[in-house]
Amino acid sequence: MTASPKTAPPPDWDRSGLPAWSFFSAEMLELEKEVLFRSHWQAVCHSNDIPNAGDFVTLDFVGERALILRGQDGEVRAFHNLCRHRGSRVVAESSGTCRSAIVCPFHGWAYNLDGTLRGAAQPATLPSLDPVKMGLKPLEMDIWNGFVFVRFKPGPQPSVSEVMARFAPELAQYDLADMVPDGKGFWTTEITANWKCVRDVDNEGYHVPMAHPGLADLFGSNYYDEPFSNGTSRSFSKFSASNGRLWSVRNYKAIMEPPAALDDDHKDAWLYIGMFPNLVFGIYPDSVIFYQEFPLANGKTIQRGATYRHKDEDRRMRLARYLSMRIDRLTSKEDEQLIEWTWEAAFSSGYDGVVLSDLEYGVKTYHDALRRLFPVLSSDEPPAGTLAQQNAALLSAKVPAE
Numbered sequence: 001m002t003a004s005p006k007t008a009p010p011p012d013w014d015r016s017g018l019p020a021w022s023f024f025s026a027e028m029l030e031l032e033k034e035v036l037f038r039s040h041w042q043a044v045c046h047s048n049d050i051p052n053a054g055d056f057v058t059l060d061f062v063g064e065r066a067l068i069l070r071g072q073d074g075e076v077r078a079f080h081n082l083c084r085h086r087g088s089r090v091v092a093e094s095s096g097t098c099r100s101a102i103v104c105p106f107h108g109w110a111y112n113l114d115g116t117l118r119g120a121a122q123p124a125t126l127p128s129l130d131p132v133k134m135g136l137k138p139l140e141m142d143i144w145n146g147f148v149f150v151r152f153k154p155g156p157q158p159s160v161s162e163v164m165a166r167f168a169p170e171l172a173q174y175d176l177a178d179m180v181p182d183g184k185g186f187w188t189t190e191i192t193a194n195w196k197c198v199r200d201v202d203n204e205g206y207h208v209p210m211a212h213p214g215l216a217d218l219f220g221s222n223y224y225d226e227p228f229s230n231g232t233s234r235s236f237s238k239f240s241a242s243n244g245r246l247w248s249v250r251n252y253k254a255i256m257e258p259p260a261a262l263d264d265d266h267k268d269a270w271l272y273i274g275m276f277p278n279l280v281f282g283i284y285p286d287s288v289i290f291y292q293e294f295p296l297a298n299g300k301t302i303q304r305g306a307t308y309r310h311k312d313e314d315r316r317m318r319l320a321r322y323l324s325m326r327i328d329r330l331t332s333k334e335d336e337q338l339i340e341w342t343w344e345a346a347f348s349s350g351y352d353g354v355v356l357s358d359l360e361y362g363v364k365t366y367h368d369a370l371r372r373l374f375p376v377l378s379s380d381e382p383p384a385g386t387l388a389q390q391n392a393a394l395l396s397a398k399v400p401a402e
Helices: 026-037 165-174 195-202 213-219 247-255 315-345 358-373 387-396
Strands: 042-046 055-061 064-070 076-080 095-097 117-119 140-144 147-151 187-191 224-229 232-238 269-275 279-283 287-297 300-309
Touching (some): 042 055, 042 300, 076 140, 165 232, 165 269, 195 300, 195 358, 213 247, 224 358, 247 315
Antiparallel strands (some): 055 064, 055 095, 064 076, 140 147, 187 300, 269 279, 279 287, 287 300
């Protein structure tokens, strides 16, 4: 593990983390749901998860329900998964295919694949319904390199392409838009911790040599993190020169034949791109993954993700992908324990904050991004019932987040 060759922390930077109260406050969590999760872009799927007319993927988080659907015209659209009659889910499954229409399982209202209302059950009992006005409510949607994003409320981020623009030249060689699902669908894991504990562990590689034997064996000392800048971060490592001690690493290095399109810097490297507030892409020679987390409650977080492979994957690449995903799975389980320990720590009578290493500057820059939206995080916990108002007042006064 090394410091980033591109960005070093400034001298005498603030090495303290977020205040402990921010991990427990119900008011803070509700404000985070509104300002972060509803008002920032959230990845739902890849367009190749829904290749045919009628294919759909749904996603639920912080009380919202998204439906991504491919129409008869081939267009991908995003809607609220919400019947206009009584608010029922029009689609109950997490993914699947509607043949020619979406039929609400509550009363049987039917919608065309473009979202317009096809017809209500027993229409004589209802007033005349405009098929467009009473169609499924559209969601703001953006597609970046094949990945489909939604946003429930207008927010501070520009388009996903603009947010991720600085990576465009580097990512062009991976042809992400052409990747296809690995066939295993979306995975989810529930973690007993506040969602910010997930980010605090994931935003630094200082723990890799001690906590992740597989990654340490794969990378050696080559891994480094770059801090958050304008809503994104980057971590990178070339593989170590050794053959590898662990079975998965040793065979992965021996079997992997990178795609010809990858340059010398990336053909034997793993790249991670973070997007504020809760998304990470893992971009490997053999595959691409994404993962994200959403709060269910204070002390309860759901992680969700998926894996995508090369469309023309041969047997050798498939085996390499199996090995890289094995390394990833073990790393994820190791991180789950660290995340829960991070959460537990703040309950202890001996806990009085953190002291960040230079190798954890990514944690600091992520916290700074939070403080810009929540300047209240730079002070003691507000009296009950006042957090949102105090934060709004601080934002209005343009109090800097230090």
